[in-house]
Amino acid sequence: MKKKEEIMAYIFLLPAGVIILVFHIFPTFYSWYMSLFNWDIILNVKKFIGLKNYFYLFSDAEFWKSLFNTFYFAIGTIPTSIVISLIIAICLNSKIRGLSFYRTIYFLPVITSMNAVAMVWLYIYHPDVGILNYLLSIFNISPQKWLLDPVWAMPAVILMSIWKNLGYNIIIFLVGLQSIPKEYYEAAEIDGASGIKIFRYITLPLIMPVVFFIALVSLINSFHTFTQVYMLTKDGGPLKSTSVIVYYLYENAFVFQKMGYACAISVVVFIIIFSLTLIQHKLWGEKIHYGV
Amino acid sequence: MKKFLIYFILTVGAILMMGPFLWMVISSFKSQSEVLMMPPKWIPSTLNFKNYSEAWTSAPFARYFLNSIFVTIANTILSVITSALAGYAFAIFRFKGKDLLFLLFLGTMMIPMEVTLIPNYFILKNLGWLDTFFALIVPWSASVFGIFLMRQFFKSLPKELFESASIDGCTHWQILWKIVFPISKPVFISVGLFSMIGSWNAFLWPLIMTSSEAMRTIPVGLSTFTSEFGTRFHLMMAAATFTTVPIIIVYLFAQKYFVEGIATGGMK
Numbered sequence: 001m002k003k004k005e006e007i008m009a010y011i012f013l014l015p016a017g018v019i020i021l022v023f024h025i026f027p028t029f030y031s032w033y034m035s036l037f038n039w040d041i042i043l044n045v046k047k048f049i050g051l052k053n054y055f056y057l058f059s060d061a062e063f064w065k066s067l068f069n070t071f072y073f074a075i076g077t078i079p080t081s082i083v084i085s086l087i088i089a090i091c092l093n094s095k096i097r098g099l100s101f102y103r104t105i106y107f108l109p110v111i112t113s114m115n116a117v118a119m120v121w122l123y124i125y126h127p128d129v130g131i132l133n134y135l136l137s138i139f140n141i142s143p144q145k146w147l148l149d150p151v152w153a154m155p156a157v158i159l160m161s162i163w164k165n166l167g168y169n170i171i172i173f174l175v176g177l178q179s180i181p182k183e184y185y186e187a188a189e190i191d192g193a194s195g196i197k198i199f200r201y202i203t204l205p206l207i208m209p210v211v212f213f214i215a216l217v218s219l220i221n222s223f224h225t226f227t228q229v230y231m232l233t234k235d236g237g238p239l240k241s242t243s244v245i246v247y248y249l250y251e252n253a254f255v256f257q258k259m260g261y262a263c264a265i266s267v268v269v270f271i272i273i274f275s276l277t278l279i280q281h282k283l284w285g286e287k288i289h290y291g292v
Numbered sequence: 293m294k295k296f297l298i299y300f301i302l303t304v305g306a307i308l309m310m311g312p313f314l315w316m317v318i319s320s321f322k323s324q325s326e327v328l329m330m331p332p333k334w335i336p337s338t339l340n341f342k343n344y345s346e347a348w349t350s351a352p353f354a355r356y357f358l359n360s361i362f363v364t365i366a367n368t369i370l371s372v373i374t375s376a377l378a379g380y381a382f383a384i385f386r387f388k389g390k391d392l393l394f395l396l397f398l399g400t401m402m403i404p405m406e407v408t409l410i411p412n413y414f415i416l417k418n419l420g421w422l423d424t425f426f427a428l429i430v431p432w433s434a435s436v437f438g439i440f441l442m443r444q445f446f447k448s449l450p451k452e453l454f455e456s457a458s459i460d461g462c463t464h465w466q467i468l469w470k471i472v473f474p475i476s477k478p479v480f481i482s483v484g485l486f487s488m489i490g491s492w493n494a495f496l497w498p499l500i501m502t503s504s505e506a507m508r509t510i511p512v513g514l515s516t517f518t519s520e521f522g523t524r525f526h527l528m529m530a531a532a533t534f535t536t537v538p539i540i541i542v543y544l545f546a547q548k549y550f551v552e553g554i555a556t557g558g559m560k
Contacts, residue, residue, distance in 0.1 A: 005385055005386060005387065006385075006386075006387040006388065008381075008385060008464055009381045009385035009386075009387040009390075010381075010387070012377040012380055012381035012385070013377070013381045013393070015373070015377060015378075015433075015434065016374040016378040016434040016439060017378070019374065019430065019431065019433055019434035020400055020434050020436065022415070022431075023408065023412055023415070023431035024400050024403055024408055025396075026411070026415075027407070027408035027410075027411035027415065028403050028407055028408055028411075030411040031407050031408065031410060031411050034410065034411065087301065088302065091298045091301050091302050092302070094298055096298060096299065102302050103551070104544070105306045105309055105310055106305070106309055107550070108309065108310070108540065108543070109309060109312075111540075111543045112539055112540065113493050113511055114495065114511075115495060115514040115515055115518075116514055116531075116532045116535045116536045117312065117532070117536070118518075119514065119518055119528050119532040120312045120313075120316040120532055122522070123315075123316075123327075123525045123528065124312060126525075128328075128330065129327065129328045129329070129525070134330060134331055134332055163308075163309065166309070167309075195294065223404070224404065224405075224406070227495045227496070227511075230495075230499075231515060231518065234519070246406050249406060249409075250496070250500075253409070253410050253413075259410055262410055263410055263411075266407040266409065266410060269404055269406050269407060270403070270406075270407040273402065273404040274402045274403070274404075277401070277402040278402065281402075
């Protein structure tokens with residue numbers, strides 16, 4: 001009986017287990033192994049070089065630039081997005097009419113495909129015929145070249161990304177706000193506390209764990225960022241100003257075909273994301289986020 | 293006064309969120325010269341429906357849609373099945389190495405897809421699967437997150453349910469599909485929905501694993517369309533509209549599940 005149960009268990013685990021082993025676990029280790037090779041498809045070489053790829057990475061200005069750009073993206077998106085989404089979530093949580101209507105609209109960009117909306121933003125950001133420059137001209141702000149300008153390309157990608165993911169943060173904040181016991185607010189109102197005081201002494205401390213959660217999840221997602229960069233700024237933007245780390249990985253592997261070097265980059269991505277996810281699991285235990 | 297401020301913030305925010313979508317739909321009906329006008333024309337002089345037919349035929353969008361629909365359905369069904377089976381095994385069965393194996397599965401959630409990209413390219417190449425549906429479907433037919441959700445849900449079901457069914461002579465297959473499945477619809481929908489969204493929107497994977505036009509999914513098709521028609525904005529907006537609107541309609545009907553799914557998936 002016991003034996004039969006064990007066999008059944010392994011049969012049930014088999015389909016998922018095989019896929020996870022073959023396409024997720026094995027490739028991870030294989031990537032580490034490949035990072036030790038000078039493997040260039042175009043030059044048709046595959047030679048063991050030990051840790052040399054990592055030494056090259058250390059002195060590769062473009063690699064550091066891509067790492068810097070990734071942090072720039074993270075710092076540009078995360079605090080702004082958290083502040084805006086918290087304000088919207090608090091508004092939505094204040095017993096208003098049409099809650100589901102507003103929620104639907106704020107969530108809309110989240111469910112649409114990044115590729116399709118990026119096409120719209122390409123039009124919006126167009127230096128000559130884009131609506132953004134027109135709207136700014138009403139306020140006497142001089143037109144910019146946005147995605148074609150090394151200074152403005154990244155802020156443009158950041159703005160679009162905030163718009164795209166705002167709804168996700170709003171939903172998470174709403175769940176957090178709704179879990180704050182009503183008695184706290186009632187007690188505060190009886191004591192005659194003002195709205196700002198209620199926010200400062202009740203809402204903010206109790207929502208802080210959610211803020212940290214969103215910050216960490218967004219930081220992890222920054223290291224996955226690729227699609228909007230690829231769609232909005234082909235070739236990593238003017239002067240590589242939007243080349244984030246996953247883009248640099250993609251470029252080395254599938255444009256320059258330097259597979260060994262690209263694997264070394266992927267190991268760096270792995271180490272960063274793995275550590276961040278470990279922190280997330282340490283802090284929130286089994287409450288696990290599904291990355292996109 | 294306070295209420296007024298709240299509605300003001302929410303409405304301004306909603307307009308900003310909707311803005312790009314409205315602009316997309318409006319511009320999709322403009323003529324080629326109207327989309328290039330400055331100051332912009334707010335309302336097109338005539339509704340140019342032919343933008344849609346022109347965009348639809350300037351790239352094989354029918355094929356892209358079929359590919360995306362097929363891959364998404366296959367991925368969703370397969371990953372729900374494999375997740376239910378594995379989740380059931382971890383929740384109900386007792387077997388050697390269970391905790392260790394579960395930990396190993398959970399550990400793979402920390403593996404970013406990007407690190408497996410290059411080895412997987414060569415694995416699929418050696419299997420002869422590059423540029424086939426196998427490359428798009430098989431590797432994503434299991435989801436650790438799905439297994440985790442299923443296990444949590446099955447564990448919360450009363451033990452007596454399984455025991456009495458066992459005594460009645462039901463096999464585990466029968467218990468899973470005839471007893472557990474009907475009362476576990478929410479978790480099946482959650483797992484299915486996550487797989488569906490992930491599969492429908494996947495970009496980097498199909499971009500690399502497919503090369504022929506006939507194998508492109510919608511996101512990849514839109515990206516090549518953008519490089520070819522980048523400045524013909526009336527066609528760009530038409531393509532963006534007809535790929536986005538079906539999703540918006542599905543969302544409006546199933547939004548309860550979307551929002552709940554995100555909420556439970558993000559933070560329990």
